[in-house]
Amino acid sequence: MNTLFPIYVKMDQLQTLLVGAGPVGLEKLQAIFTNSPFAFVHVVAQDILPEVWDFAALRDTVRISQRGFLPSDLLDKDLVVLATNNEALNKEVRKLTQQAHILLNVADKPDLCDFYLGSVVQKGNLKLGISTNGKSPTMAKRLKEFFNELLPEEIDDTLLLMQALRKQLKGDLQEKIRVLNAHTKDSLKRGE
The missing domain is CATH 3.40.50.720 (NAD(P)-binding Rossmann-like Domain)
Structure with missing residues (x-):
């Protein structure tokens, strides 16, 4: 583990x-x-x-x-x-x-x-760290290559839009989280 x-x-x-x-x-x-x-x-x-x-x-x-x-x-x-x-x-x-x-x-x-x-995948502001708990740097490297190919370059545009939306939201933290979660869930369903 x-x-x-x-x-x-x-x-x-x-x-x-x-x-x-x-x-x-x-x-x-x-x-x-x-x-x-x-x-x-x-x-x-x-x-x-x-x-x-x-x-x-x-x-x-x-x-x-x-x-x-x-x-x-x-x-x-x-x-x-x-x-x-x-x-x-x-x-x-x-x-x-x-x-x-x-x-x-x-x-x-x-x-x-x-x-x-660990191995790191970076697409603009998105950064994913990959750890195998020191067991296999080679596996971490292969996963890095996989995620680099999988994640679109445009993902940073989406992050910037989410940041703008987050700044516009009113209400307490829970309400902001609810709205942002709903928006990202809908975006993923549409393949954005």
Whole structure:
């Protein structure tokens, strides 16, 4: 059973530490900025792919320190993402983040994670997160492809219309919910 609680985080209001700047680190960095273009990320790594340097050069909110991890890197951090093959380092950082109450994601190590970076489907303002509870990133990727093909590009137009309708509605919250639910149910029946 998947007991994860799905949330969407405002990364431009948080400080993130990414340890590791190889292919997996680059993938994590790209995922963060694909979903949150104004995220604040400090990258720490001994070895850094040229693509990571190139990626960071285009963003004012990415800082790179070419060196090993230091416990002081955790100061003022809200999230930590580890993209290393160093099991001892991963366990050390896990212990430190638990002590500091900082959420941690460790690439390909679900047992060390507080949260997972799931697959994401985005069509304008609509964003769907897909989680397999860390069991199968491949399945999550296939579902992402399926939903990307299934959802029409025009769905964002519908969301904007729903937002306008929501702003026009009068009454208490329950009445607004009733009207919006009825409207979306009718729209789905008509295939809009």
